[in-house]
Amino acid sequence: MTTISVEKSRVVRSGRRFMSGDIACAEGALAVGCRFFAGYPITPATEIAEHMARRLPEIGGVYIQMEDEIASMAAVIGASYVGVKAMTATSGPGFSLMMENIGLALMTETPCVIVNVMRGGPSTGQPTMPGQQDVMQARWGSHGDYEIIALAPSSVQEMFDLTVEAFNLAETYRVPVFVLADEIVGHMWERVTIPETESIKIVNRKKPRVPPSNEFAPFKPDQDLVPPMAVFGDGYRFHATGLTHDERGYPRTESAEAQTRLVQRLCNKIRKNVEKIIRVENIMLEDAEVAVVAYGIAARAALSAVRKARATGIKAGLLRPVTLWPFPEEQVAQVARRVKAIVVPEMNCGQIVREVERAAKETSVIFLSKLGEEPHKPDEILDAIRGVEK
Amino acid sequence: MEELPHPYEKFLRKDRIPHIWCEGCGNGIILNCFARALDELSVDLNKVVVVSGIGCIGRVSGYTNTDSFHTTHGRPIAFATGVKLANPELKVVVISGDGDLFAIGGNHFIHAARRNLDIPVICANNFIYGMTGGQSGSTTPLDTWTTTTPYGNIEQAFNLVHLAAACGAVYAARWTTLHTCWLTESIKKALQKEGFSFIEVVSQCPEIFGRYNKMETSLKMMQWFKDASEVQHFSDPAKAEITPHHIVVGEFVDIEKPSYGRLLREMKARVVEKK
Numbered sequence: 273m274t275t276i277s278v279e280k281s282r283v284v285r286s287g288r289r290f291m292s293g294d295i296a297c298a299e300g301a302l303a304v305g306c307r308f309f310a311g312y313p314i315t316p317a318t319e320i321a322e323h324m325a326r327r328l329p330e331i332g333g334v335y336i337q338m339e340d341e342i343a344s345m346a347a348v349i350g351a352s353y354v355g356v357k358a359m360t361a362t363s364g365p366g367f368s369l370m371m372e373n374i375g376l377a378l379m380t381e382t383p384c385v386i387v388n389v390m391r392g393g394p395s396t397g398q399p400t401m402p403g404q405q406d407v408m409q410a411r412w413g414s415h416g417d418y419e420i421i422a423l424a425p426s427s428v429q430e431m432f433d434l435t436v437e438a439f440n441l442a443e444t445y446r447v448p449v450f451v452l453a454d455e456i457v458g459h460m461w462e463r464v465t466i467p468e469t470e471s472i473k474i475v476n477r478k479k480p481r482v483p484p485s486n487e488f489a490p491f492k493p494d495q496d497l498v499p500p501m502a503v504f505g506d507g508y509r510f511h512a513t514g515l516t517h518d519e520r521g522y523p524r525t526e527s528a529e530a531q532t533r534l535v536q537r538l539c540n541k542i543r544k545n546v547e548k549i550i551r552v553e554n555i556m557l558e559d560a561e562v563a564v565v566a567y568g569i570a571a572r573a574a575l576s577a578v579r580k581a582r583a584t585g586i587k588a589g590l591l592r593p594v595t596l597w598p599f600p601e602e603q604v605a606q607v608a609r610r611v612k613a614i615v616v617p618e619m620n621c622g623q624i625v626r627e628v629e630r631a632a633k634e635t636s637v638i639f640l641s642k643l644g645e646e647p648h649k650p651d652e653i654l655d656a657i658r659g660v661e662k
Numbered sequence: 663m664e665e666l667p668h669p670y671e672k673f674l675r676k677d678r679i680p681h682i683w684c685e686g687c688g689n690g691i692i693l694n695c696f697a698r699a700l701d702e703l704s705v706d707l708n709k710v711v712v713v714s715g716i717g718c719i720g721r722v723s724g725y726t727n728t729d730s731f732h733t734t735h736g737r738p739i740a741f742a743t744g745v746k747l748a749n750p751e752l753k754v755v756v757i758s759g760d761g762d763l764f765a766i767g768g769n770h771f772i773h774a775a776r777r778n779l780d781i782p783v784i785c786a787n788n789f790i791y792g793m794t795g796g797q798s799g800s801t802t803p804l805d806t807w808t809t810t811t812p813y814g815n816i817e818q819a820f821n822l823v824h825l826a827a828a829c830g831a832v833y834a835a836r837w838t839t840l841h842t843c844w845l846t847e848s849i850k851k852a853l854q855k856e857g858f859s860f861i862e863v864v865s866q867c868p869e870i871f872g873r874y875n876k877m878e879t880s881l882k883m884m885q886w887f888k889d890a891s892e893v894q895h896f897s898d899p900a901k902a903e904i905t906p907h908h909i910v911v912g913e914f915v916d917i918e919k920p921s922y923g924r925l926l927r928e929m930k931a932r933v934v935e936k937k
Contacts, residue, residue, distance in 0.1 A: 308744065340769060343743070350746075
């Protein structure tokens with residue numbers, strides 16, 4: 273790639289800064305090495321694109337506004353195949369259009385990051401209002417069977433941190449990784465501490481350890497089930513396809529064995545690494561009798577509610593999944609065995625609550641739905657906690 | 663007897679041959695002309711990326727001995743955009759079909775042409791959806807029979823070279839699979855051109871299109887190409903018709919205009935200098 277050398281200081285804007293979640297997300301991407309952004313304007317994610325359009329040319333990267341989100345996702349995959357860390361950012365309607373090529377990224381094991389700053393749906397819905405309505409779409413939105421990774425930031429700081437982490441996970445497992453933010457986290461301005469360049473953890477994909485040859489197998493996995501990734505232009509002359517393929521990358525459209533082998537590996541490379549991937553935040557859960565499970569913006573009100581409950585002598589705690597997919601089933605199950613009930617506030621009609629119910633088994637689960645402009649108020653969650661204690 | 667190697671063997675993945683195309687299909691001719699163009703230009707195959715979409719010709723990327731990617735339906739140009747911009751040193755070529763590039767992928771074509779993205783696009787136009795068994799598409803001529811136009815096609819067809827010219831392509835040509843020398847020369851030109859170039863190859867599908875439209879052999883289809891074709895270089899692409907009696911072929915556009923790649927490079931240099 274024709275890169276223009278610049279001082280590292282210009283890439284990572286280390287120090288304490290005041291910025292919006294969308295801008296923090298873009299800065300996180302740049303800090304971890306993202307040098308390609310393809311997108312399409314959409315509220316409330318546009319600011320990520322705008323910031324990338326300004327910043328990427330300064331540091332030798334490429335920003336392009338594509339004709340739609342289908343094309344954006346395709347271009348991201350293309351850039352990733354020449355070894356460049358690439359991303360896009362969107363919201364619900366664009367996320368729907370991206371689903372086709374998110375499937376292609378899964379099938380061709382393309383490291384990339386897709387940020388969805390969630391707004392109210394379905395369809396055009398409420399563009400400027402927050403929502404958490406796309407979490408099941410993130411899990412199941414593209415056709416076929418697969419496993420996916422999705423992270424849910426609940427602060428501007430996490431928009432930076434989790435974008436960094438999303439790229440590292442994408443590079444580690446050769447998968448598209450989602451950052452599932454929401455309109456409030458995206459548009460909110462908060463203080464962010466951006467680390468020094470040297471202290472930012474950067475993971476780069478594994479490269480082939482064999483020289484180019486006629487026998488090169490671009491999809492032959494290592495022990496960890498992840499194949500090293502060759503780069504277009506490096507002489508490997510390899511093939512990739514959205515069709516079911518063998519380790520050479522060649523289509524195997526009629527072999528049950530090839531289909532089973534490939535699809536199971538695509539699932540297993542995530543399933544067998546859930547312990548390494550999943551991150552949750554446990555707050556005051558040790559002795560809790562009531563637990564709240566909340567993510568994204570809803571977790572902010574939930575934390576406030578838990579503190580208020582504690583102040584009145586109710587033993588409440590918060591389990592905040594930072595990783596939404598794969599879902600922290602085991603972590604929820606452990607908490608469920610110890611508490612009387614679990615309260616789940618979500619800005620949708622009930623999505624992650626289904627996962628919580630599945631993990632909680634006999635423990636009762638109370639769902640607090642919220643749609644529209646305002647997120648949950650701490651007192652609404654507090655009332656539900658109090659209801660359990662009565 | 664000693665087996666002679668095929669002259670363009672090095673351009674093919676031998677372990678992928680035989681190909682899946684029907685006997686008499688025009689795709690092999692297009693692939694052959696592409697290989698010949700690469701050969702005559704002595705292009706470094708390590709720096710070529712062939713991108714295709716879905717459909718019969720979509721399988722071509724699996725046969726070329728270069729880096730290659732077989733995208734989702736309609737998206738090869740969008741994918742190629744990412745490859746080309748992330749590594750401008752690569753020669754990125756899109757080879758796909760009329761349904762892939764102009765029906766489901768039409769939006770990507772018109773915008774890549776408008777941007778003047780530095781890629782050649784070669785379209786095999788067989789007037790029909792072959793892989794799915796013969797449905798009509800955006801290039802199916804009026805009155806022809808397909809499995810989804812059992813009473814004759816009542817939709818107007820795209821004029822692809824006119825479309826390319828209108829969208830800003832710096833090079834646009836149309837040939838049939840009979841015009842192999844012209845086609846090879848056009849591919850060579852497109853590979854060297856700065857900006858977006860487009861080549862339409864009118865190609866025979868004797869198994870389906872031909873069979874249902876009274877041209878059931880490759881020979882009969884190519885006889886049509888021979889009898890109907892007329893070379894009209896730099897004539898008005900709007901008038902470049904394809905009818906049962908007249909197929910206008912030739913080069914229609916060959917102009918110079920700064921490409922997206924050049925403008926991007928210049929913009930980046932300006933930005934870095936300013937900082």
